Amino acid sequence: MALDSIKGSLREKGVRLTRQRQxxxxxxxxxxxxxxxxxxYQMAKEQDPKLNRVTVYRTLKMLKEGGLVDELDLMHHAGDQHYYETxxxxxxAHVICLRCGKVEEFFGEPLQRLRRQIESHFGFQILLARTEVGGYCxxxxxxxxxxxxxxxxxxxVAPRPHPDGGVAPRVRAKHSA
Ligand SMILES: [Zn+2]
Ligand SMILES: [Zn+2]
Structure with missing residues (x-):
């Protein structure tokens, strides 16, 4: 059902939903x-062996720019890669364990309340909100x-703390910043 509305909005934008994009x-x-x-890319390749990495990355970029897919960094708990969801x-809110990388999703009224409070406090119109919480499961x-x-x-000596406050032994590539 969510997918149908995505397809509809792609059509409105005049974007052809190729098999690979689909x-x-x-x-x-x-x-x-x-x-x-x-x-x-690995999963898509199982369905279409002709798919290549470049196409996958290009398609993700297109979906992101079209506002159809959200690109998340999930606190870089495992390095530099980004994650995608519709x-x-x-x-x-995303609740991320900085140790094992488990990601939970918190749906709840407090998020809507926070949104309303920010809007009224700043007279701001929120178009996009992203909430990430890091810690230990x-x-x-x-x-x-x-x-x-x-x-x-x-x-x-105790393990060196993660810059975000935890210990992240699984980190493969770290930001130099
Ligand atoms: Zn954990
Ligand atoms: Zn999510």
Whole structure:
């Protein structure tokens, strides 16, 4: 249903929904996940082996510029890649575990309330809002407590904190900034 409205809005913009674009849109829409470009490319290739990386990246850019797909960085918990989801989804906050990279979605009234408060406070018209929260999931809190305890027992220095406030041992590529 969300996909149909995307297709409609593409038609209005005079954008032809090629088979390759359709494959990507459907992957993003149906997965309900936040997939990065490389993952999307791998999945799309299973459906159409002729698809190449350049086309996938170009299509994602087109979908993003057309306001159909949202590009997220999810606090760069795993490096520099971006993640994609359809803009048709109800507004939600992303809750990211900086240790294991698990992403949860929070839908709830407080987000709408925040939006209304910002609009009235600044006399601002919000077109797009993105809320990201980073921290440790319940599982990682347990593991982390154990690790810190072990490090203490061995007289080691505690793991270096992540610039965002956590410890991110999975980080592959870090921002130099
Ligand atoms: Zn976690
Ligand atoms: Zn999401």
């Amino acid at each position: 494959i990507l849109l459907e992957l993003i829409d149906k997965s309900g996940l936040h997939l990065d470009a490389e993952r999307l 803009r048709m989804k109800q507004e939600h 319940a599982h990682c809190q347990t593991l982390r407590a154990r690790e810190l305890e072990q490090a203490r027992q061995m007289g080691q």
